[in-house]
Amino acid sequence: MGGMDISTALQQQVLDAFHNGTPLNICGSGSKAFLGNASRGQAIDVTGHRGIVEYDPSELVLTVRSGTTLHEIEAALAEAGQMLAFEPPHFGEAATLGGTIACGLSGPRRPYCGSARDSVLGCKLINGRGEILRFGGQVMKNVAGYDVSRLMVGAHGTLGVMLELSLKVLPRPAASITVTRVCSAAGAVSSMSALLGKPLPVDGACFHGEQLYIRLSGSAQAVREARSKIAGGVLPDADNFWHALREHQLPFFKRNGALYRVMVKPATPPLNIEGTWLLDWGGAQRWLYSTEDPASLRHRIASVGGHVTAFRGGKQADEIFHPLPAPLLAIHQRIKASFDPKNIFNRGRLYAGL
């Protein structure tokens, strides 16, 4: 189905790096280069490894090379009336699937239809020894061997170069509508939490600028019925709103300063932390611009069972991702060594020493 397979060249580059102990920096389009710790090492460019390998809409499964752009993938899916259920943020025209999966980022639909990781069915990768390995597959259910494919999601390229990914895809909902109303942050949190207990086709819930936004998607009937049960007016041009939220293009995201991604249990009441907040994922993912000391911020959020990523605009020297407890970090290091014994891939991108 077109595209280009450069796996042999990529494998050779990894083999050379393995023999010489050269650190490699895996590069997609670089749209998320800001994300994670500063990258060092020789560039290994996967953007040339592209194209849809297999897509049969009636299987709900798509297999693509990792350098394929989200743009191309989404266009092919749209043609068949389907979509990536996790509504990935692109953060750039040329964002690749490999980079998206490596970062493990998902969009507004995530709490209701699953994450990037939930969509992954199989993965072909090059490990740090230069071996090409395949895990999972192109079927919905597969418990043969450990779930290495999903382990790649959010590993920020520290475990291997992903070559090919098989993803579960879903039909696009026939209809969608967004209901919005003015409310307080506390009111929004309790409304969004209450929706979790109701059998309504919600697939997006956000609180931003004193407004609560609820997206309903499904069959035309279902959406009409559900709309009548939720107070508020219908938002015109809702697609633009959710797109701008997903891509961080709302005015909220145009601020300077440190942007934090705060993960908490969705019903956690608004936190009394100095800064400006936007609540997505029904309250489970909260964006915060704050000048508070990052260490004390982490501490405050950990005390309510949450964790924090310094997403953008912070000081490069600070820890980006939430620190791991020592026994878990030790397992991370052993897993890293099991895939990449000479520590050549994306050194320190996720945690120092990984």
Place this chain on the structure above:
Amino acid sequence: MPHLRENNTALISALRGLLPSESVLADAEDMRPFECDGLAVYRQLPMVVALPETVAQVQSILRLCHAHGVPVVARGAGTGLSGGALPLADGLLLSLAKFNRILNIDVHNAMATVQPGVRNLAISEAAAAYGMYYAPDPSSQIACTIGGNVAENSGGVHCLKYGLTVHNILMLKVVTMEGELLTIGAETLDSPGYDLLALMTGSEGMLGVIVEITVKLLAKPERAQVVLAAFDDVMKAGEAVGSIIAAGIIPAGLEMMDKLAIRAAEDFVHAGYPRDAEAILLCELDGTHAEVSEYILAVRNILTASGATEVRTAADEAERQLFWKGRKSAFPAVGRISPDYYCMDGTIPRRQLPHVLRRIGEMSAEYGLAVANVFHAGDGNLHPLILFDANKEGELHRTEEFGRSILRLCVEVGGTITGEHGVGVEKIDQMCVQFLSAELSQFHAVKAAFDPSGLLNPGKAVPTLRRCAEFGAMHVHHGQLPHPELERF
């Protein structure tokens, strides 16, 4: 005390120092109920059975075993179908049966925290008071434990729409072989670091002992309705499955049964299935009232267009339950018509259904063994039940050969040897068909990252390369199997 392994009495008395005496079983008669799981063709008494009831006790037991090099096999309800919980003669069997409490139901955050020995169905029963439920529903749900579900990444009839165990859990507390307590995942939707939650799910008790699980709860749909369609040809039923999905409909469940299974189930629970049909499909739609009505209409039309001889919608909730009861009791129903049956679990791309069903029919004739097919058609997960009589000379052997041929066929058409029952001891040789040596080595390395001593459920799920070489050589000799080193598919 490195020779303690030889000295069972010393280990047993050390265990009695950690647990009340009724929680340590060492007499053959007391240990008999633990000698096998749901795959009863494999049986083995362990050296000792321990039934702890606190996390601290689990930690102490594992530390003791670790110090003395004694292997440990965890066990939930023992309903597993691949011998995953099969004891080791020189090992300790760790039963989690006493961890049977639901610790917390958090309606506002739509989650529940439970102990590993809680039965799958008990979670949904407890959540029902709040209009919620736990989605994955294996047919064994009245008996199997949530700990076993996590260890096997179990599915159920509703996983086409709602996902497998891995999609429905948030956090685990796990004790390592060294006795260290880890928290994996978080109560939040994502958690920092590698996705160890995915790695633990389906790891068949080889990476750690699960002592607490936080699951997601979902709102009970306003309405669920099931359509039963009868076909005079299995192939047509297989094609209808693809047509429903292609129409953009994701049913809550989409199950298929063939004639032998239909008759067995009908005779057993009187579900109202058409006894003369070659195949039936059960298609469940759920959602809001109007949504379900809309989809029922669409599905009925597709089924009729696919050549169904009869399309019936359950008249009421009682009939819906009855339709499902027939499906969920299909395994025991088949157990009534044959002295023994062997349940396979391959998964294939959906479009291969007609081809694979035809091949299984042909092989059934070749091996002279009847097959009842009852399976999760929507996600291509087959459960051919091979009927045999273990008391007849050579029949078990022929059955196992037949089973292997089915699994090889699944791999050949781009599928997998196990969709939800796990590899265990049963399919360990078939792992050599599905994976290359380097992939198997990577699995061993992952195991070593969690369990460097290799004492947790050793010998299950991932074959040694040596075993594959022997297995491969044997079959290449008979010209039946491509060499495992060569390109697959």
